[in-house]
Amino acid sequence: MTTNLYDIVVIGGGCVGLSTAYKINQKYPDLKIAVLEKESQVSAHQTGRNSGVIHSGIYYKPGSYKAKNCVTGRRELVAFAKEYNIKHDICGKIIVASKEEELAHMNKVFQNGIANGIEDIRMISAKEITEIEPYCEGIAGIWVGCTGIIDYVGFTKKLAELIESKFTGSKVFLETEVKDFIKDGPITTVKTNRGDFTAKNVIACAGLQSDRIAIKEGTGTDSAIVGFRGDYYDLSEKGKNKVRNLIYPVPNPQFPFLGVHFTRMTNGSVECGPNAVFVFKREGYNKTDFNLKDTVQALGYKGTRRFFAKHWRFGLDEYRGAFSKAYFLKRLQKLIPSLQSDDIVPGRAGVRAMALSREGNMIDDFKIEAKGNAIHVLNAPSPAATAALAIGAAIEEIATKQFNLG
Numbered sequence: 139m140t141t142n143l144y145d146i147v148v149i150g151g152g153c154v155g156l157s158t159a160y161k162i163n164q165k166y167p168d169l170k171i172a173v174l175e176k177e178s179q180v181s182a183h184q185t186g187r188n189s190g191v192i193h194s195g196i197y198y199k200p201g202s203y204k205a206k207n208c209v210t211g212r213r214e215l216v217a218f219a220k221e222y223n224i225k226h227d228i229c230g231k232i233i234v235a236s237k238e239e240e241l242a243h244m245n246k247v248f249q250n251g252i253a254n255g256i257e258d259i260r261m262i263s264a265k266e267i268t269e270i271e272p273y274c275e276g277i278a279g280i281w282v283g284c285t286g287i288i289d290y291v292g293f294t295k296k297l298a299e300l301i302e303s304k305f306t307g308s309k310v311f312l313e314t315e316v317k318d319f320i321k322d323g324p325i326t327t328v329k330t331n332r333g334d335f336t337a338k339n340v341i342a343c344a345g346l347q348s349d350r351i352a353i354k355e356g357t358g359t360d361s362a363i364v365g366f367r368g369d370y371y372d373l374s375e376k377g378k379n380k381v382r383n384l385i386y387p388v389p390n391p392q393f394p395f396l397g398v399h400f401t402r403m404t405n406g407s408v409e410c411g412p413n414a415v416f417v418f419k420r421e422g423y424n425k426t427d428f429n430l431k432d433t434v435q436a437l438g439y440k441g442t443r444r445f446f447a448k449h450w451r452f453g454l455d456e457y458r459g460a461f462s463k464a465y466f467l468k469r470l471q472k473l474i475p476s477l478q479s480d481d482i483v484p485g486r487a488g489v490r491a492m493a494l495s496r497e498g499n500m501i502d503d504f505k506i507e508a509k510g511n512a513i514h515v516l517n518a519p520s521p522a523a524t525a526a527l528a529i530g531a532a533i534e535e536i537a538t539k540q541f542n543l544g
């Protein structure tokens with residue numbers, strides 16, 4: 139049984155929780171911070187199962203938190219990766235329009251890029267697309283030179299190491315699952331499977347569990363987390379020469395997903411995906427995973443039912459892609475028509491935590507709420523890994539005011 143008084147308990151050892159602890163400790167080195175992570179390693183969920191892309195910030199609505207934090211976070215992430223030798227490569231990417239109907243949205247994405255101050259972007263012709271990616275075909279595209287790839291697990295492991303080595307009072311506790319909270323005046327007892335942690339303040343960055351933690355802690359939330367699994371295929375040895383770096387389609391403007399794409403990873407493999415399939419288990423990475431509590435909660439929520447009433451065609455299409463290799467391949471062939479079935483082999487999966495409003499809308503922007511001695515990150519979808527250090531800095535500013543740290 140552990141009993142410790144911490145200035146701040148951070149829940150969640152993904153990129154957002156670790157960046158938050160690191161940023162607060164950088165500003166206030168004497169604060170004692172405990173990061174509690176339920177898994178046996180950091181980044182076991184979204185952060186360690188994502189596409190590994192350092193996003194430019196081109197997609198996001200000018201003025202949004204996503205746009206602002208992606209751009210500043212990206213620059214900071216690249217500087218961090220250089221300083222601490224985290225595997226990364228600023229290789230650039232192309233966004234490719236395959237049909238006339240996509241050109242208007244592609245132009246909108248480009249204009250967002252200009253408004254968001256994204257460096258090294260330009261429109262490219264069909265000929266330039268094949269010069270950059272010889273197997274890719276499209277009618278027009280965008281070159282985004284500042285996009286890159288990174289080892290996000292390496293990044294978060296380094297953050298955990300720095301938190302423990304630079305700030306004597308702070309520690310990352312693995313296999314420590316937060317179960318409940320007891321409030322006693324200004325002190326919160328955080329109850330875990332490894333005993334109690336007493337805290338003056340709590341910051342929850344719990345990803346797929348963030349709504350449940352907010353409710354348990356007492357802050358509550360007016361949205362709910364619904365999981366959307368992304369399945370990947372890998373390019374086989376035979377298919378690998380068909381992709382040099384990163385190839386993306388023009389995204390469907392109705393959804394915050396970027397569409398199945400090709401991504402070279404820092405380990406040299408090339409991944410194709412991810413799709414976006416509603417899950418029956420929040421932390422379920424296999425196609426048939428099921429959890430009764432997760433399913434009842436998701437389907438019992440008005441927002442989910444409204445979302446599917448509006449977007450049932452999208453839902454069915456994604457299920458088809460999940461269970462049919464031929465259908466998945468067809469989507470990929472939109473970008474690389476010569477891709478064949480034996481060019482791709484089944485790969486891993488990740489689940490995105492998407493906050494849905496009661497009206498059935500996906501909350502597009504990052505959502506952070508503060509109440510009393512608690513701060514909750516209630517929506518941190520892509521590009522939150524790229525933006526993690528900037529989100530951490532933003533939470534440090536909120537904490538400074540909310541918790542009177544200064």
Ligand SMILES: Cc1cc2nc3c(=O)[nH]c(=O)nc-3n(C[C@H](O)[C@H](O)[C@H](O)COP(=O)(O)OP(=O)(O)OC[C@H]3O[C@@H](n4cnc5c(N)ncnc54)[C@H](O)[C@@H]3O)c2cc1C
Pocket residue numbers: 149150151152153154155174175176177180181182183184185186187188189190191192193314315316317343344345346347351367368412487488489490491518519520521522523524525
């Ligand atoms: C398929 C996929 C592809 C993506 N691609 C990209 C990309 O290329 N680039 C990009 O920038 N973003 C990408 N994203 C988004 C990005 O990965 C996430 O936005 C980001 O990782 C969110 O980080 P997080 O720390 O909030 O969540 P997480 O990484 O999920 O971390 C939350 C942590 O909280 C822990 N936790 C939960 N409940 C408890 C509890 N009760 N007690 C203790 N610990 C708890 C969990 O175990 C987990 O480790 C992608 C996401 C997915 C799923």
